[in-house]
Amino acid sequence: MIIIDKIKIKHLLDDLDLLSSIREGFIDYSEGKCVIPPIGELLFKNPPGDVHIKYGYIIGGDYYVIKIASGFPKNEDNNISNGQGLILLFNQQTGEPIATLLDDALLTDIRTAIAGIICAEKFSNNIKNIGVLGTGTQARLQVQFLKLITDCRSVCVWGRNKKKAEKYKLDMSKYNFNVRIFDSPKEIAKNSNLIITATASETPLLKRKDINIGTHITALGADTPTKNELETSILKGADLIIADSISQCKVRGEIFHALTRNDIALDSVNELGSILSGSRKGRTSKEQITVADLTGIAVQDLKIAEAIYEKYLEVYQ
Amino acid sequence: MIIIDKIKIKHLLDDLDLLSSIREGFIDYSEGKCVIPPIGELLFKNPPGDVHIKYGYIIGGDYYVIKIASGFPKNEDNNISNGQGLILLFNQQTGEPIATLLDDALLTDIRTAIAGIICAEKFSNNIKNIGVLGTGTQARLQVQFLKLITDCRSVCVWGRNKKKAEKYKLDMSKYNFNVRIFDSPKEIAKNSNLIITATASETPLLKRKDINIGTHITALGADTPTKNELETSILKGADLIIADSISQCKVRGEIFHALTRNDIALDSVNELGSILSGSRKGRTSKEQITVADLTGIAVQDLKIAEAIYEKYLEVYQ
Numbered sequence: 001m002i003i004i005d006k007i008k009i010k011h012l013l014d015d016l017d018l019l020s021s022i023r024e025g026f027i028d029y030s031e032g033k034c035v036i037p038p039i040g041e042l043l044f045k046n047p048p049g050d051v052h053i054k055y056g057y058i059i060g061g062d063y064y065v066i067k068i069a070s071g072f073p074k075n076e077d078n079n080i081s082n083g084q085g086l087i088l089l090f091n092q093q094t095g096e097p098i099a100t101l102l103d104d105a106l107l108t109d110i111r112t113a114i115a116g117i118i119c120a121e122k123f124s125n126n127i128k129n130i131g132v133l134g135t136g137t138q139a140r141l142q143v144q145f146l147k148l149i150t151d152c153r154s155v156c157v158w159g160r161n162k163k164k165a166e167k168y169k170l171d172m173s174k175y176n177f178n179v180r181i182f183d184s185p186k187e188i189a190k191n192s193n194l195i196i197t198a199t200a201s202e203t204p205l206l207k208r209k210d211i212n213i214g215t216h217i218t219a220l221g222a223d224t225p226t227k228n229e230l231e232t233s234i235l236k237g238a239d240l241i242i243a244d245s246i247s248q249c250k251v252r253g254e255i256f257h258a259l260t261r262n263d264i265a266l267d268s269v270n271e272l273g274s275i276l277s278g279s280r281k282g283r284t285s286k287e288q289i290t291v292a293d294l295t296g297i298a299v300q301d302l303k304i305a306e307a308i309y310e311k312y313l314e315v316y317q
Numbered sequence: 318m319i320i321i322d323k324i325k326i327k328h329l330l331d332d333l334d335l336l337s338s339i340r341e342g343f344i345d346y347s348e349g350k351c352v353i354p355p356i357g358e359l360l361f362k363n364p365p366g367d368v369h370i371k372y373g374y375i376i377g378g379d380y381y382v383i384k385i386a387s388g389f390p391k392n393e394d395n396n397i398s399n400g401q402g403l404i405l406l407f408n409q410q411t412g413e414p415i416a417t418l419l420d421d422a423l424l425t426d427i428r429t430a431i432a433g434i435i436c437a438e439k440f441s442n443n444i445k446n447i448g449v450l451g452t453g454t455q456a457r458l459q460v461q462f463l464k465l466i467t468d469c470r471s472v473c474v475w476g477r478n479k480k481k482a483e484k485y486k487l488d489m490s491k492y493n494f495n496v497r498i499f500d501s502p503k504e505i506a507k508n509s510n511l512i513i514t515a516t517a518s519e520t521p522l523l524k525r526k527d528i529n530i531g532t533h534i535t536a537l538g539a540d541t542p543t544k545n546e547l548e549t550s551i552l553k554g555a556d557l558i559i560a561d562s563i564s565q566c567k568v569r570g571e572i573f574h575a576l577t578r579n580d581i582a583l584d585s586v587n588e589l590g591s592i593l594s595g596s597r598k599g600r601t602s603k604e605q606i607t608v609a610d611l612t613g614i615a616v617q618d619l620k621i622a623e624a625i626y627e628k629y630l631e632v633y634q
Contacts, residue, residue, distance in 0.1 A: 001419060003320065040357045042372055042381060049412055053370065053383065055359055064359060066370065068383060068405070070412035084412035088385070088403075095366055095387035095401035100417060102318060
């Protein structure tokens with residue numbers, strides 16, 4: 001079995017067209033070509049931590065994937081990264097282990113950012129101002145990767161912690177983004193036509209009445225049943241609701257909350273891959289408000305791990 | 318992260334008291350000290366294969382474990398081992414990966430055999446004849462490990478495939494076992510007071526009326542909802558039914574079948590760890606028929622991986 005460490009992974013990432021391969025993965029998923037069981041979850045109390053195990057395969061593909069990604073928030077106090085984990089690739093024909101990618105959850109961060117960019121590209125109008133809730137890894141990566149699809153460098157950010165917002169502004173300026181800090185999620189909504197919500201909030205931050213006509217929202221903070229960033233009325237009033245995985249969004253994330261409150265019906269939810277393949281409609285007018293809810297699916301992990309592994313063979317062997 | 322390969326694992330196994338550590342694991346499990354979510358399962362059709370992901374931790378312990386073990390039956394045609402897999406140990410405080418044990422499912426085989434021996438030691442009468450259904454890995458390992466607890470070297474075996482039974486007899490003679498081959502499971506039952514069922518059968522092989530008074534049966538072939546080696550009437554008529562995990566046996570294995578047919582009630586099932594700790598009674602007379610149903614739990618994987626890893630540190634570092 002080949003072990004690929006984080007330094008090599010970072011190096012290999014430079015030459016990959018992940019946008020295309022992950023887009024293909026979403027399409028395969030929505031066309032029923034993937035076998036992806038429910039997410040495995042392991043929770044810890046003392047210290048707190050949660051581990052997600054995502055696994056599956058594309059029928060007829062070369063590999064199956066098992067991805068372990070965890071968050072242990074107290075790690076920060078000891079100068080250890082909160083995010084930990086690795087990705088395993090196995091031979092789909094024989095079950096033999098092929099490669100371990102020691103990514104410390106880096107590839108989870110990147111494939112999540114890429115999913116956001118796929119949504120931004122497909123659903124947003126001409127991006128004038130990027131609104132961001134949160135100042136963490138996704139709040140950064142999503143914006144950085146937006147460079148792939150837009151020239152907009154104007155960012156409005158809100159974060160619960162002022163110091164972290166200042167740090168965010170400073171750090172993002174190095175990537176040539178002009179960041180303005182605002183005092184409330186409401187002001188972010190008022191000033192943006194693309195909003196990325198990337199917090200761990202368990203109470204809604206954005207309200208229906210704050211959202212401008214024509215806005216696209218990508219909600220990715222809520223990946224569990226308890227987290228919740230959007231008032232369910234936002235989904236109720238949206239012209240288009242997109243889920244990366246309908247089956248997962250039934251049990252976690254923003255759509256789960258809106259379904260639970262009967263604010264939306266399940267058949268009003270469109271799967272990302274179905275829109276990307278053209279079998280369902282996307283945005284049909286500039287005035288529409290669209291909301292994409294991303295919980296993260298194993299096919300993204302498979303696609304990114306496969307791309308890294310095959311590039312590794314090309315470069316190092 | 319430390320990688321421990323199979324050669325080292327085999328070497329390290331020699332010096333471990335796994336019987337004690339896995340027994341402790343069962344007790345911790347039954348005392349509610351473990352967090353072990355339902356087994357993850359990934360199934361393949363072409364070629365056929367199944368992957369089981371078992372994971373969990375003992376509260377307050379040092380590690381959490383994720384164990385991947387698969388069976389791809391067509392591998393045999395290409396001289397590749399059917400069993401594949403590996404075990405991952407992580408730091409329970411931080412989520413950091415600590416060790417990968419590249420065991421190709423060897424440790425799954427061994428911890429399963431050890432569980433059988435724990436049952437044989439606790440529940441069988443003085444072993445006069447060891448009856449075995451099946452000629453595969455478990456049919457071999459269970460008998461080999463019985464040396465730890467009995468001087469009996471007399472084995473009766475039945476297998477669907479005559480040639481494999483002959484091979485079994487030959488191979489086991491090298492371990493000083495005197496093996497007699499029989500033509501039916503019924504004859505095995507008639508000639509034994511300890512029976513180990515280790516086939517992949519989906520139709521019952523043993524009938525109630527064939528079982529001698531005082532027999533202990535360890536059923537371990539049926540680890541899925543479809544597999545089934547014992548007529549449910551055997552469980553109905555048994556004086557003591559033992560499950561390694563009540564929650565798992567509700568959905569897979571022999572107990573699952575007997576529950577489904579209403580041949581037994583759930584409260585007649587005792588958990589192995591509860592008997593080992595003394596909080597529930599085991600066999601109370603020589604005449605009783607006892608049945609242990611083993612589906613395999615993550616605490617066994619944790620205990621064996623932990624033992625290998627800690628021995629590795631001692632020997633190699």
